[in-house]
Amino acid sequence: MASIALDNIRKSYGALPVIHGVDIDINDGEFVVLVGPSGCGKSTLLRMIAGLESISNGTLSIGGRVVNGLPSKDRDIAMVFQNYALYPHMTVAENMGFSLKLRGAAKDDIGRRVDKAAKILALEPYLDRHPRHLSGGQRQRVAMGRAIVRDAAVFLFDEPLSNLDAKLRVAMRVEIKELHQRLKITTVYVTHDQTEAMTMADRIVVMHDGLVEQIGAPLDIYDRPATLFVAGFIGMPAMNLLEGRMQSDDPAIFRTRGGVALPVSARADVPSADRDVVYGIRPEQFVIDETNGTPAKVVVVEPTGSETQVVARIEGADISVLFRDRVAVRPGDIVPLGVKSGQEHLFDRETGRRIAK
Structure with a gap:
């Protein structure tokens, strides 16, 4: 033993x-x-x-x-x-x-x-x-x-x-x-x-x-x-962590400090409105959504063959996006980015602890 x-x-x-x-x-x-x-x-x-x-x-x-x-x-x-x-x-x-x-x-x-x-x-x-x-x-x-x-x-x-x-x-x-x-x-x-x-x-x-x-x-x-530390440390590329708060008129919407609205899936433990939180999303959980996507400006494109890593900018915030296939985007392009349902993570901004399932 x-x-x-x-x-x-x-x-x-x-x-x-x-x-x-x-x-x-x-x-x-x-x-x-x-x-x-x-x-x-x-x-x-x-x-x-x-x-x-x-x-x-x-x-x-x-x-x-x-x-x-x-x-x-x-x-x-x-x-x-x-x-x-x-x-x-x-x-x-x-x-x-x-x-x-x-x-x-x-x-x-x-x-x-x-x-x-x-x-x-x-x-x-x-x-x-x-x-x-x-x-x-x-x-x-x-x-x-x-x-x-x-x-x-x-x-x-x-x-x-x-x-x-x-x-x-x-x-x-x-x-x-x-x-x-x-x-x-x-x-x-x-x-x-x-x-x-x-x-x-x-x-x-x-x-x-x-x-x-x-x-x-x-x-x-x-x-x-x-915790926020684990979220940012485990994973390559690292999880995107965006600061903001739950929107007051609709607790199921998170809004970044730059004013970008991102969806929060319906869960029993969604934090209350007007609470400062950090919204986490892994780079591979972004999708191109022509209907409801948020416009993002492509800054850098890094193709590896099997994957394509993109650094994009949304309202002044840089985010990492990982596509599992090849995408025809170049620096300067505007792409509509959506988030896969249920793949977001929410953390308390003060304690750094996870607050959502």
């Missing part, structure tokens, strides 16, 4: 608090991603799980055992770092088996575990090479192999793909996810890349300023962001 429980975890550096009471329950075998911008506290939280940072307050349990005071070596965890941390004078096989050698494991046992990990990671042809003779992706696999041979109960990944180019990051995402599906080891993965979080996680923990903003399955967070 390798569940992880964080109960009111806090961290301060002297008088400066950086983690403000985090509660997370991670199930045995689950792949959980901590995501957020730089400085949000995700790496600090991971280092506390690993035993590399002390906990100022709260309780951390791994496998039902409180580990606050335990050193890293006694927590049954294995960590993969951003910079690989390989010994340049050792071969791949020696790097992968070094932690077992330090423990005093038998040579035959080390060889068996290294061979098993190398087969899983397709590293068998490279066992006699040194790290300088490997590509970035191969080095990252060696770092993962070093974690696998330890046969730990928990894997911790600290932004392991940041040093790789875009194409290799995609390939390594697939490899790490496939590895988890094969080994079923509880995994906590830290990244600032929301695409990594969406594609890899069983559940995502969105962090901001040392607090947990939302925890949930990737598509649940995408479809129902709990």
Whole structure:
């Protein structure tokens, strides 16, 4: 059993608090991603799980055992770092088996575990090479192999793909996810890349300023962001967020500060009239509506082949629009934009919390 429980975890550096009471329950075998911008506290939280940072307050349990005071070596965890941390004078096989050698494991046992990990990671042809003779992706696999041979109960990944180019990051995402599906080891993965979080996680923990903003399955967070921060952070391109208020003579109409009226679908919890709100709409939820659409001036067109991303301007506000097919628009054109029914999101402007279903 390798569940992880964080109960009111806090961290301060002297008088400066950086983690403000985090509660997370991670199930045995689950792949959980901590995501957020730089400085949000995700790496600090991971280092506390690993035993590399002390906990100022709260309780951390791994496998039902409180580990606050335990050193890293006694927590049954294995960590993969951003910079690989390989010994340049050792071969791949020696790097992968070094932690077992330090423990005093038998040579035959080390060889068996290294061979098993190398087969899983397709590293068998490279066992006699040194790290300088490997590509970035191969080095990252060696770092993962070093974690696998330890046969730990928990894997911790600290932004392991940041040093790789875009194409290799995609390939390594697939490899790490496939590895988890094969080994079923509880995994906590830290990244600032929301695409990594969406594609890899069983559940995502969105962090901001040392607090947990939302925890949930990737598509649940995408479809129902709990706060303005989550709405703006998760999704590429980001959700459009327009400030305004509910129209006084008709609560089912939102009007931007520039005077543009946007529809609000009929819901039981539509906010009352004359209330300041933020209206959120994902770029892919716009449609061209020749009958009732709002005129928008095209500013930039970015075709990618399978999609077309457009930046348009409505009454001084720039919005992102994503068409799943090719559209014949050019900068300067006026296009009538409508919103797909039921796809809007409403947030309280003061608290930043979601106020509509």
